[in-house]
Amino acid sequence: MAETASWRLLLASIRPHRRALLTGGILSLVGSLAGLSMPFLAKVVIDAFGEQRSLVGPVLGLTAAVLVGAGVGALGRYVLERMGEGVVFSARRSLVDRMLRLRVSEVDRLKPGDLLSRVTSDTTLLRAVFTDGVVEMVSAAFMLVGAAVMMALMDGLLLLITLAVLALVGSLVGLVMPRIRRASTQAQVAVGEMGAVLDRVLQAFRTVKASGAEDREIAAVAEAAREARDRGIAVAWWTSIAGISAWVSAQLAFVAVLGVGGARVASGALEVSSLIAFLLYLFYLVAPVGQLIQGVTQMQNGLAAVKRIREIEELPAEEAEKADGAVGAAPAGVSFEGVAFRYGDDRPVVHHDVSFTVPAGGMTALVGPSGAGKSTVFALLERFYEQQAGTITVDGRDIRQWPLGELRASLGYVEQDAPVLDGSLRENLVFAAPGVSESDIGRVLALTRLEDLVARLPDGLETKVGHRGIMLSGGERQRVAIARALLRRPRLLLLDEATSQLDAVNELRLREVIAEVAKETTVLVIAHRLSTVTSADRIVVMEAGRVRAVGTHGELLDDDDLYRELAATQFLLRT
Numbered sequence: 327m328a329e330t331a332s333w334r335l336l337l338a339s340i341r342p343h344r345r346a347l348l349t350g351g352i353l354s355l356v357g358s359l360a361g362l363s364m365p366f367l368a369k370v371v372i373d374a375f376g377e378q379r380s381l382v383g384p385v386l387g388l389t390a391a392v393l394v395g396a397g398v399g400a401l402g403r404y405v406l407e408r409m410g411e412g413v414v415f416s417a418r419r420s421l422v423d424r425m426l427r428l429r430v431s432e433v434d435r436l437k438p439g440d441l442l443s444r445v446t447s448d449t450t451l452l453r454a455v456f457t458d459g460v461v462e463m464v465s466a467a468f469m470l471v472g473a474a475v476m477m478a479l480m481d482g483l484l485l486l487i488t489l490a491v492l493a494l495v496g497s498l499v500g501l502v503m504p505r506i507r508r509a510s511t512q513a514q515v516a517v518g519e520m521g522a523v524l525d526r527v528l529q530a531f532r533t534v535k536a537s538g539a540e541d542r543e544i545a546a547v548a549e550a551a552r553e554a555r556d557r558g559i560a561v562a563w564w565t566s567i568a569g570i571s572a573w574v575s576a577q578l579a580f581v582a583v584l585g586v587g588g589a590r591v592a593s594g595a596l597e598v599s600s601l602i603a604f605l606l607y608l609f610y611l612v613a614p615v616g617q618l619i620q621g622v623t624q625m626q627n628g629l630a631a632v633k634r635i636r637e638i639e640e641l642p643a644e645e646a647e648k649a650d651g652a653v654g655a656a657p658a659g660v661s662f663e664g665v666a667f668r669y670g671d672d673r674p675v676v677h678h679d680v681s682f683t684v685p686a687g688g689m690t691a692l693v694g695p696s697g698a699g700k701s702t703v704f705a706l707l708e709r710f711y712e713q714q715a716g717t718i719t720v721d722g723r724d725i726r727q728w729p730l731g732e733l734r735a736s737l738g739y740v741e742q743d744a745p746v747l748d749g750s751l752r753e754n755l756v757f758a759a760p761g762v763s764e765s766d767i768g769r770v771l772a773l774t775r776l777e778d779l780v781a782r783l784p785d786g787l788e789t790k791v792g793h794r795g796i797m798l799s800g801g802e803r804q805r806v807a808i809a810r811a812l813l814r815r816p817r818l819l820l821l822d823e824a825t826s827q828l829d830a831v832n833e834l835r836l837r838e839v840i841a842e843v844a845k846e847t848t849v850l851v852i853a854h855r856l857s858t859v860t861s862a863d864r865i866v867v868m869e870a871g872r873v874r875a876v877g878t879h880g881e882l883l884d885d886d887d888l889y890r891e892l893a894a895t896q897f898l899l900r901t
C-alpha cells in the first residue's frame with residue numbers, strides 16, 4: 327500500500343518533465359539501436375571477408391553505426407541528466423514549500439537536522455531514479471528484446487539456453503532488491519540522524535564546549551555516520567551480489583552456447599559467422615543486464631527517498647490564507663473564554679479554564695509562576711496550536727473565523743528569546759513588512775531607542791548581525807525584535823519579556839518603549855519585571871492553567887496572596 331503511494335509520487339514528479347523524458351528516452355533508444363546493429367554489421371563484414379567481396383560498404387556502415395550510436399546516446403544522456411536536475415529542483419521546492427507551511431505542532435515533533443537532510447540529500451537520490459533508473463531500464467529492456475530477436479534469427483535452440491540463464495539471474499535479482507531498498511532507507515535515516523545531532527550541537531555550540539561535551543557529541547555524530555556507512559556497505563554488498571550473479575550467468579551462458587553452438591556448427595546446422603554473431607550478442611547482453619540491475623537498484627534508492635519525502639508531504643499543513651491587504655490599524659482587544667488546551671493527547675493539560683478580557687489599547691501584563699501557561703496564551707493567539715475547548719477572540723471575532731494570514735498580520739509577536747536572523751540589521755527590521763518606507767524605519771528606530779546602536783555600527787543598518795544576531799547584546803536583540811514586530815503595524819503586540827535581567831539602562835529603555843507603543847496599539851506582555859507590571863493598565867495573574875485574579879498592581883498587592891508573593895520574589899520588589 328505504502329509502496330503504491332511511493333510509486334505514485336515518483337510518477338507524479340516526472341509528469342511535468344514527460345516531454346524531456348520522452349525525448350531523452352528516444353535518443354537513448356536510438357543510440358542503443360545503433361549499438362544493437364553492430365554485431366549484425368560485424369557478421370556482414372565477416373561474410374564479405376569470407377566471400378572476398380568489397381569491405382568498404384560494410385566497414386563504413388559499421389563506423390557510421392558506432393559514431394551515430396555514441397553521439398545520439400550521449401545527447402540522450404544529457405537530456406535525461408538535465409531532466410533529473412529538474413526533478414530534484416521541483417522536489418526541493420515543493421518540499422521546502424510544504425515544510426514552511428507545516429503546523430507548529432508538527433514541527434515540534436521533528437528534528438530540524440533531519441528535515442534539512444531530507445531537502446538536501448534525499449532529493450538528490452531522485453535524480454538517479456530517472457537517469458540511471460527508468461530510462462536505463464527501458465533502454466536495457468529494449469536492447470534485451472532486440473538482442474533476443476536477433477538471436478532467435480540466428481538460432482532458436484541457443485536462444486532458449488540463453489533465456490533460461492537470464493531467468494535465473496532475474497529471480498536472483500528479485501530476491502536481492504527488497505534488501506537493497508531496506509538498507510538504502512536505513513542509510514538515509516542514518517544520514518538524517520547525523521544531521522539532527524549536528525544541528526543540536528551547532529544550536530548549543532557554547533553550551534557543548536562549556537560542558538566539555540565535545541567528545542560525546544563527536545561520538546554521537548560518528549555513530550550515526552557509522553550507521554550510514556554500514557547501511558551503504560550493505561547496499562554495495564547486495565548490489566555486487568546482483569552484479570556478480572549476472573556476470574557468472576553470462577559466463578555460464580557463454581560456455582553452454584559455445585558447447586552446443588560448436589556442435590551445431592560441426593554438424594552443419596549453423597554457420598560459423600552466425601555462431602560468432604550470436605556470441606557477440608551474448609556479450610552484448612551483459613551490459614543491458616548490468617544496466618537493468620543498476621536501474622532496479624537506483625529505483626530502490628529512489629523509492630526509499632520518496633518515502634522519506636512523502637512523510638513530510640503528508641503532515642498536516644496550515645491553510646495558505648494570505649492577508650488581502652485591508653488588515654485595519656485600530657488597536658484590537660482580546661478575550662479568552664473558558665479555554666482548555668493541551669499540547670498533545672498524551673500531554674498534561676496546560677490551560678484548564680482560562681478566561682480574561684483585554685480591552686483595545688493600553689498595556690496588559692500577564693504574570694504567574696513558571697509553567698502557568700502564559701506563553702501558551704500567545705501561541706494560541708497566533709494559532710500555532712488550536713485550543714480543545716472555549717473561544718478566543720481578537721477584535722471581537724473568533725480567531726478561527728479570521729483568515730490565518732490576516733490574523734497574524736494583525737498581531738506583532740516577540741518571542742522570549744527574541745530571535746534575530748542571520749543577515750543585516752535592515753533585513754531583520756523589515757522581515758515582517760518588506761515594503762515599509764525609510765521614514766517608518768526611522769520612526770520605529772527612534773521609538774525602540776535603537777538609533778544609538780545604528781549610529782555605532784560600522785555599516786549602520788546594513789551591518790551584518792551574525793547567526794542568531796550574535797553581534798548584538800541581549801537587550802538590543804529584544805528591541806530589534808520589537809522594532810521588527812512594530813514595523814508590521816500590529817493591532818495587538820504580544821511581547822514575551824526575556825526572563826534574564828537586563829541592565830538598568832536597557833530596562834529603562836524597554837519600559838519607555840512599551841509605554842510609548844501602548845499609546846498606539848494594544849500591548850499584551852508576559853511580564854517578569856517590576857517596571858513592566860507597575861506601569862501596566864491591568865494585570866492578569868495566571869496559576870496552573872487558570873486565571874486567578876485581574877487588577878492593577880496596587881489592587882493585586884492588597885487582594886492576592888500569590889501576586890504579593892510573586893511581587894516580592896519574582897519581580898524583586900524593592901519596598
Ligand SMILES: Nc1ncnc2c1ncn2[C@@H]1O[C@H](COP(=O)(O)OP(=O)(O)OP(=O)(O)O)[C@@H](O)[C@H]1O
Nearest residue numbers: 434669673676694695696697698699700701702703
Ligand atoms: N511546544 C510545547 N510542547 C509541549 N509542551 C509544551 C510546549 N510548550 C510549553 N509546554 C508545556 O506547557 C506548560 C506551560 O508552558 P508555558 O510556556 O505556557 O508556561 P509559562 O507560564 O509561559 O512559563 P515561563 O514563565 O517559564 O515561560 C509547561 O509545562 C510546558 O512544559
